[in-house]
Amino acid sequence: MEDLKEKFKAKAEKLGAEIKTILKEHGNKVVGQVQLSQIYQGMRGMTGLVTETSLLDAQEGIRFRGYTIPELREKLPKAPGGTEPLPEGLFYLMLIGELPTEEDVQHVTAVLQRRSHVPNHVFHTIEALPLNTHPMTQFVVAVMALQTESQFAKKYSDGLNKKDYWDVVFDDSMDLIARLPRVAAYIYRRKYKFGDHIQPNGLLDWAGNFAHMLGYEDDKFKKLMRLYLTIHADHEGGNVSAHATHLVGSALADPYLSFAAGMNGLAGPLHGLANQEVIKWIFEMQAALGTNTPDSKQIEEYVKKTLSEGKVVPGYGHAVLRQTDPRFTAQMEFGKKYMPDDPLVNTVWKIYEVVPPILQSLGKVKNPWPNVDAHSGALLVHFGMREYEYYTVLFGVSRSLGVLASLCWDRALGYALERPKSVTTDLVQKWLKGEGEIWGD
Ligand code: HAX
Numbered sequence: 001m002e003d004l005k006e007k008f009k010a011k012a013e014k015l016g017a018e019i020k021t022i023l024k025e026h027g028n029k030v031v032g033q034v035q036l037s038q039i040y041q042g043m044r045g046m047t048g049l050v051t052e053t054s055l056l057d058a059q060e061g062i063r064f065r066g067y068t069i070p071e072l073r074e075k076l077p078k079a080p081g082g083t084e085p086l087p088e089g090l091f092y093l094m095l096i097g098e099l100p101t102e103e104d105v106q107h108v109t110a111v112l113q114r115r116s117h118v119p120n121h122v123f124h125t126i127e128a129l130p131l132n133t134h135p136m137t138q139f140v141v142a143v144m145a146l147q148t149e150s151q152f153a154k155k156y157s158d159g160l161n162k163k164d165y166w167d168v169v170f171d172d173s174m175d176l177i178a179r180l181p182r183v184a185a186y187i188y189r190r191k192y193k194f195g196d197h198i199q200p201n202g203l204l205d206w207a208g209n210f211a212h213m214l215g216y217e218d219d220k221f222k223k224l225m226r227l228y229l230t231i232h233a234d235h236e237g238g239n240v241s242a243h244a245t246h247l248v249g250s251a252l253a254d255p256y257l258s259f260a261a262g263m264n265g266l267a268g269p270l271h272g273l274a275n276q277e278v279i280k281w282i283f284e285m286q287a288a289l290g291t292n293t294p295d296s297k298q299i300e301e302y303v304k305k306t307l308s309e310g311k312v313v314p315g316y317g318h319a320v321l322r323q324t325d326p327r328f329t330a331q332m333e334f335g336k337k338y339m340p341d342d343p344l345v346n347t348v349w350k351i352y353e354v355v356p357p358i359l360q361s362l363g364k365v366k367n368p369w370p371n372v373d374a375h376s377g378a379l380l381v382h383f384g385m386r387e388y389e390y391y392t393v394l395f396g397v398s399r400s401l402g403v404l405a406s407l408c409w410d411r412a413l414g415y416a417l418e419r420p421k422s423v424t425t426d427l428v429q430k431w432l433k434g435e436g437e438i439w440g441d
Contacts (some may be wrong), residue, residue, distance in 0.1 A: 001041070001050055001207040003107065003138035003194075004092075004095070004096075004107065004111070004250050005167070005170055005439040008095055008096060008397065008408065008412070009166075009404075009412070011096060011097055012166065012320065012409065012413060013086075015413065016050070016413050016414070017100050019193045019413060031047055032046075034046055036428070038260070039137060039423070042319070044207075044319060045240045046339055047421070048238075048306050049228075049237040049238055049243070049246070050237070050415075051236050051237025051238075051242065051246070051406055051409075052065075052094075052097070052406070052409050053065065053094035053138065053234050053236075053405050053409070054094065054234040054235065054236050054402065055236055055258070056235055056236040056320050056321070058320055058321055058322040058323070059322060059323050060323070061321060061325055061326035061327070062234070062235055062236070062325075062326065062327070063432075064090060064093060064094060064233075064234060065093050065094060065097050065098075065290055067093070067099075068327070069326045069327060069329075069330050070330070071286055072085055072090065072093075072230065073085055073227075073330065075099055076089040076090060076093070076099070076100070076105075076230070077089050077100060077101070077102045077104075077105040078226075079205050079208060079222075079226065082222075082223060082226065083150075083223055084223045084224075084226040084227040084230070084334075085106065085227070085230050086205055086206070086207065086226060086230075087206060087207050087226060087229040087230045087233060087398065087401060088105050088108040088109050088112065088205065088206050089104075089108075090230050090233055090399040090401060091108060091177070091200050091405060092104055092105060092108055094233070094234060094401065094402060094405040094406075095405045095408060098112070104360050109205050109206060111174060111178070112174070112177060112178040112206050113178070113209075114178075114205075115174055115178035115179070116178040116179055116181070116182055116200060117179070118146070118179050118182045118186075118227050119148070119149065121145060121148070122142055122145045122146050122183060123143060123152050123186060125137055125142065125145035126141065126142050126183075126186060126187060126190065127190070129141060131190070131191060134389060135173070135187050135188070135191060135389055135390045135391050135393045136263065136266070136267040136273070136393060136396070137267075137398055138187045138190075138191070139183070139184060139187060139263060139393050140260050140263050140264055141266070142183045142186075142187065143176070143180075143183070143259060143260045143263065144260050144319040145255070146176065146256055147254065147256035147257060147260075149172075149175060149256070150172050150252040150254040150256050150257075151168045151171050151172055151175075151257070152165070152168040152169055152171075152172050152255065152321065153254045153256075153305075155168050156168075156252065161167070162414070164214035165252070165411040165414075166400075166411040166412035167407060168409055169249075169254075169255055169407060169411040170408050171409060172254055172255040172256065173255050173405070173408055175258060176259060176400065176404060177206075177400050177401060177404060178206075180397045180400055181200075181206060181207075181209060181210035181397060182200060182213060183211060183399050184210070184215030184393050184396070185197075185198065185210060185214050186213075187390075187391055187393060188214050188215075188216070188387075188393070189213075189215065191387070191390070192387045192390070193215060193231060196215075197213075198212065198213045198214075198215055199213075200212075200213055200380055201213075205226070206229070207222065207225040207226040207228075207229045207291060208225070208226070209221045210225055210229070210397065211225040212316070214352070214385075216258070216274070216383055216384075216385070218383060220338050220383070221383045223334075223338075224334065224338075224380075224403075225394075227330065227331070227334055228376065228394060228398065229394075229397065229398040229401070230381075230398070231330055231372065231398075232327070232372065232376075232379055232394075232395050232399060232406075233329040233398050233399060233401040233402040234397035234399070234401065234402025234403070234406075235402070236320075237406065238319075238320075239319075240262075240265035240266065240268065240270075240271045241262040241263065241265045241266040241271060241396075241399050242262065242399075242403050242406065243265075243270065243405060244261045244262045244265040244408070245259055245261060245262030245403040245404075245406070245407060246258075246322075246403070246406060246418070247257045247261070247418050248261035248262075248276075248418045249407045249410055249411070250410065250416065251413065251417060252416040255404060255407055258403075258407060259400060259403060259404060260405075262399065263396050266392060266395060266396050266399060267392055269314070270312075272313055272373075272395045272396065272399070273392050273394045274371070274373035275314075275315075275372075275376050275377055275388075275391040275392060275395060276388040276389055276390075276391045276392055277314035278314045278315040278373055278377050279316050279377035279378070279381065279391070279418065280314075280375055280388055281313075282344070282347060282348070282351075282377075282378075283388075285299070285302045286347075287382070288302065289302065290383060292343050292344070292347075293343050293346070293347065294347060294349055294350070295350075296353060296354050299347075299350055299351055299354045299355075300354050300358065303351075303354060303355055303358050303421065304358065307358070307362070312357065313355055314369055314373065314374075315371060315373045315374030316355050316356075316359060316365075316367075316368065316369065316370055316374060317359070317365055317366070317367050317368070317369075317371065318367045318369075318371050321369070321371065322366065322369075323367075323368055323369055323439055324352075324369040324370055325369065325370060325371045325372050325374075327372035328352075328369075328370045328371065328372055328375050331372075331375040331376060331379060332349065332352075332375060334379065335348075335375070335378070337380060339379070339382050342376045342378070342382050344381050344382070345378045345379065345382060347378070348374065348375055348424070351374070352370055352374070355368070355370070356368040356369055356370075376391065376394075376395075377391055380394075421439075421440030423438045
């Protein structure tokens, strides 16, 4: 752990000095232009954040520290006999900025194993919720219950030098990442498996142990979890879960509070909850059509019905991407390798043929292609995980890697409280008549 921390500290000091120079020499350079419509329409396309861990290209998709998903699947260390990257390796890459060796990843795995103890009051807090509470609500409540363990909150209250914020945020982030699989698996087993809980296996990697605690021992499911927890980890800084974590953290809320904020955002159907919406929508389509293997014509009719009811087609479209999401492609490749004849997986592929031209024909959808959520559920159903309300929790466990690595960077670089200027429409109207100014100082 000290090794990892020292490496991170050295990297952060170097980058911090570089940023200081950039700002000293170029701080007053103007970055693009903001249109009035962007202020009203979700700040789309407006650069307003710096996030080091990953960068999204509209055409090519995500790159984590410069590496695409296919490159990471090849280059990141794998579990013994495994074919998919270990998500701990991606965490190392996002945190340190360099590809880890096998040894580096083993070290992260060991640190996470050591720090994974979840205090009993967290389980009691989960148990206090009605069983029908949505798994994402249970997850966020559990993260909030874990906040009693925050070193940052304790040390801040005792009086902490701002130079040392990052150090305790780092510790909290590692603790939280280590504990999340246990908490998430507890929620799954409580809600869907009659409270028949499975103890952690300290010999397994982070994702493998999570699969084990969920109750899925098939080696292929473990492979899927490693892939799943890698590809969902980060999607640059402006998406709702990353941005919310960053925003709340900027008020010096500790990593538990900040991550919980991000997870509340992930639970929205236009963001992470889309993965449950996709499978729910497909199950409803199967029921409405009376078949588990709908043909293209039937899917087309059902998509048109969905649109005519004023609903979105879940799993399609993106605020930044303008091509098929490489995270969708990675899952499709996994499906082709391990379950090419699965009828539900084949339906997902058929939907992929049918939906884009229909969305294109609407003339308003900027990206008619599938995103990560269009595929993930079908792979899980293949292994028997049909409880789609749970899927966003899996996403959330993965997302912790990216948003908490970013939070460490935020504090190490001393980033400021986030506080953009807002205006009223009344002021906009006055400004349009030349009577006021809407640009804050
Ligand atoms: N089905 C139907 N209509 C869609 C659509 C879809 N999949 N995607 C976009 N549109 C519509 C929008 O609702 C909007 O319509 P109105 O003008 O009538 O409001 C119009 O097309 C323009 O939207 P856009 O500019 O293309 O898309 P946005 O950047 O505003 O929104 C969303 C991006 C991802 C929210 C959007 O594409 C959507 O709602 N998709 C379905 C939900 C989904 O899959 N979300 C997961 C996204 C990935 C993610 O975060 N995963 O966690």
